[in-house]
Each structure stands twice: as C-alpha cells, then as structure tokens.
Amino acid sequence: MSSPNADNGAGLVNGLISGFYKTATGLAPDRIAEREFGVGNFDVKISQRHMSFRNEHDLRGYLSANAIPYVSSSSAYYKFPTGRPMERKGWMGSELVFDLDVTDMDLPCQIKHGKSWVCSVCLEEIKKETIKLVYDFLVADFGFSEKEIDVNFSGNRGYHVHVKNKDVLMLDAAARKQVTEYISGVGIDFDKFFMQTSNIWDKETYNMKKMKMVTGPNPKEKGWGGKIARNFISSLDAGPSALERMDIDAETAKKLYRNKILIERGIGAGSWDFGRGISVKKMVEMCRKMVQNQAIVQSDRIDRNVTNDPTHLLRLPNSIHGGTGLIARKLAAPKELYRFDPLSEGIAFRKGFVKINANTGYELRMAGQKFGPYAGEIKVPTYVGVYLYLRGLAKIINFI
Numbered sequence: 472m473s474s475p476n477a478d479n480g481a482g483l484v485n486g487l488i489s490g491f492y493k494t495a496t497g498l499a500p501d502r503i504a505e506r507e508f509g510v511g512n513f514d515v516k517i518s519q520r521h522m523s524f525r526n527e528h529d530l531r532g533y534l535s536a537n538a539i540p541y542v543s544s545s546s547a548y549y550k551f552p553t554g555r556p557m558e559r560k561g562w563m564g565s566e567l568v569f570d571l572d573v574t575d576m577d578l579p580c581q582i583k584h585g586k587s588w589v590c591s592v593c594l595e596e597i598k599k600e601t602i603k604l605v606y607d608f609l610v611a612d613f614g615f616s617e618k619e620i621d622v623n624f625s626g627n628r629g630y631h632v633h634v635k636n637k638d639v640l641m642l643d644a645a646a647r648k649q650v651t652e653y654i655s656g657v658g659i660d661f662d663k664f665f666m667q668t669s670n671i672w673d674k675e676t677y678n679m680k681k682m683k684m685v686t687g688p689n690p691k692e693k694g695w696g697g698k699i700a701r702n703f704i705s706s707l708d709a710g711p712s713a714l715e716r717m718d719i720d721a722e723t724a725k726k727l728y729r730n731k732i733l734i735e736r737g738i739g740a741g742s743w744d745f746g747r748g749i750s751v752k753k754m755v756e757m758c759r760k761m762v763q764n765q766a767i768v769q770s771d772r773i774d775r776n777v778t779n780d781p782t783h784l785l786r787l788p789n790s791i792h793g794g795t796g797l798i799a800r801k802l803a804a805p806k807e808l809y810r811f812d813p814l815s816e817g818i819a820f821r822k823g824f825v826k827i828n829a830n831t832g833y834e835l836r837m838a839g840q841k842f843g844p845y846a847g848e849i850k851v852p853t854y855v856g857v858y859l860y861l862r863g864l865a866k867i868i869n870f871i
C-alpha cells in the first residue's frame with residue numbers, strides 16, 4: 472500500500488476527504504444498524520473495528536469529522552455489531568461476497584509496468600473477469616437474479632461482488648468454500664463429460680457397425696460441461712493458434728479450424744466426433760487444460776478468504792479508497808459493468824487543480840484524458856494530483 476509523503480499533501484487530502492463525506496450519498500448499506508464497521512488510516516486499512524452506526528447521517532458525520540481514508544463494513548448482519556469477541560455479536564447471516572483484484576492476474580502489460588501500477592488494460596481485464604463471475608457463474612449456474620447481485624468498483628484494482636439472495640445468507644464457511652471451489656474448477660471429474668461408443672446402429676445395413684462415436688457436453692448445458700463446450704467453440708472461432716494453446720498439434724488445429732462449421736454444429740448437438748486426429752483421451756486432456764486455464768485464473772483472481780469468511784470486512788461501497796482518492800463506486804446494476812469506466816466514474820475530487828512534483832513512468836488515463844508520464848513540476852486536475860500522490864509517485868506543492 473502506498474503511504475503518502477509528508478508534505479502539503481496530507482492536509483490537503485484530509486480536507487478533501489472530509490469535504491467529500493459532508494455531502495456523500497448512498498453510503499448506508501442495507502440494515503446499516505446490524506453491520507459491523509471498521510476504519511483505517513493511510514498506513515493500515517483497518518486499524519479499528521467492532522464499530523456500528525445507526526443510520527447514514529451518523530456514519531457520514533463520523534467519516535467527515537475524522538477524514539477517514541478507509542472504511543469497511545461487514546458482509547454479515549449481527550444483533551450486536553459492536554460485541555466482542557465475535558461470538559457475542561449474534562450472527563444473523565452474511566452476504567456472499569467476492570473480491571476480484573487485478574494483481575492476482577498475469578497480464579502481458581503487467582510485465583511491462585509491474586504490479587504496483589494499474590493501467591487501463593488491467594482495469595478492462597479485471598472488469599471482464601467480474602462480468603464472467605456474475606454472468607457465467609452467479610446468474611447462469613447458481614441462478615441468482617441480477618437484482619440480488621450488487622457490484623462495486625473496489626476503488627483501486629478491481630471489483631467487489633455482493634450476493635444478497637436470502638438462501639445464501641445462512642451459508643457457513645464450509646458451504647462458502649464449496650462455492651469458491653466450484654468457480655475455481657476444483658474437483659471436476661473430466662472423464663464424465665465424454666463418452667465413446669464403439670458400436671452404432673447402421674441405418675443403411677440394419678446392422679450394428681463398428682464405429683467410434685464421441686459424445687460430450689453441448690454449449691447450452693448448465694455448469695462446467697456447458698462452459699467447456701462454449702470455451703472450445705470460442706477457441707475454434709479464434710483460430711488455429713488458440714487451439715494450439717490447448718496442446719493440439721499444429722496440423723490437427725488447422726484441420727479442425729477448416730471444418731469448424733461442421734464441428735460447431737456437431738458440438739451444438741453434443742457430438743464431439745471430429746474424425747481422426749483427436750482421441751477421447753486427448754479430448755479429456757484438452758478439456759482439463761481448458762478448465763485449468765480458466766480455473767487458475769479464477770482461483771487466483773478471487774481472494775478466497777473474502778468469500779469463505781462470513782465475518783470479513785470489505786470496503787464500504789461508495790466510500791473513498793485511501794490509496795487512490797477514488798470512490799468505490801457502486802453500480803446501479805451488474806449490467807452497467809459493460810460500460811463502466813472506473814477512472815472516470817470513480818472520480819471524487821473533481822474541483823480545481825494542484826501543482827505537483829511528480830515522477831511517473833507511465834501514462835495515466837482519467838476522465839477520458841491522458842496524463843503523463845511526468846518528471847518534475849506540473850499543474851494537473853486535483854483528482855490526478857491526489858491519485859499520483861496517494862500512489863507515492865508525486866508530492867503535492869499547493870492548490871491552484
């Protein structure tokens with residue numbers, strides 16, 4: 472975490488945070504009085520917990536008066552949110568929450584700029600991952616409705632997803648772990664997806680005929696079977712090199728690509744018979760790799776503890792992130808993800824300009840504009856100056 476430099480910045484940022492909370496809206500989570508809160512400073516994100524607020528007015532007043540840079544709230548509802556130890560709180564259930572963070576991904580751009588910097592590609596990729604979690608898993612497989620799912624930008628490198636369906640509230644840690652394992656592709660029995668029949672009825676000769684016939688999942692199936700089928704079809708559409716990445720040799724990949732229309736039609740009906748070239752064993756291996764690729768991505772990208780621990784505190788939606796000065800903006804609906812731009816809609820401090828002394832290696836895109844790279848003194852919009860300052864890449868000289 473970046474720690475701000477000791478200069479004019481600290482006072483200025485504190486003033487901005489205090490001003491932000493004076494008029495902030497949408498801060499109160501549902502059943503606010505039953506939630507536990509935690510607050511932090513620029514060095515520790517949660518330095519004090521077991522707090523509670525009766526309503527949004529009290530919460531806003533506290534955050535403004537103390538210029539709080541980090542505030543978190545529980546995914547849990549409690550009878551006594553301030554009770555200590557945890558057993559005395561009277562747990563009444565918890566949302567199912569997911570924390571997706573781009574630092575858990577391995578992206579080509581991160582090799583260039585390192586994991587401490589977040590570029591627009593990083594933010595786009597973690598957004599796609601969040602879309603995948605919501606629509607490929609939570610909606611498609613678990614059957615939650617979009618209305619039961621809240622999504623918010625984390626304020627820094629990713630997104631938080633809260634599921635508020637009443638059936639999930641009472642899930643214990645073990646059941647939550649099963650959810651993370653499922654979305655991470657842990658424990659899938661790959662062999663059960665494919666079947667090879669040796670004898671089929673020959674309609675022309677009215678005899679059983681020796682013939683290999685491979686059947687497998689179709690893209691409309693629920694669960695991992697359908698995902699495997701859809702994933703294979705999209706790799707087929709993407710071309711031979713995408714197939715080679717699944718360990719299919721170059722010659723076979725080209726042949727499959729040439730026949731893609733027929734193959735896709737076949738998979739649509741559950742037939743995975745591609746003629747010579749790919750055995751069932753190979754197919755199972757290929758799918759294992761396909762799922763593993765997806766699964767590693769998912770298991771790495773989801774901080775499992777956040778999901779598994781029903782007493783976890785997570786950034787309060789619509790509050791400030793003290794490492795960027797951005798708002799952990801809550802989206803009106805999950806589908807807003809498709810058009811959401813965190814570095815525009817997450818901006819908190821829109822007014823005025825600051826003079827900074829900056830040393831940034833990379834271009835920053837905020838509010839649709841490019842800023843930097845900078846080396847030396849420069850006048851920038853307040854939100855840019857605060858962002859670079861909190862990331863430890865600039866000193867704030869003064870307000871202009």
Ligand SMILES: [Zn+2]
Binds near residue numbers: 580588589
């Ligand atoms: Zn990047």
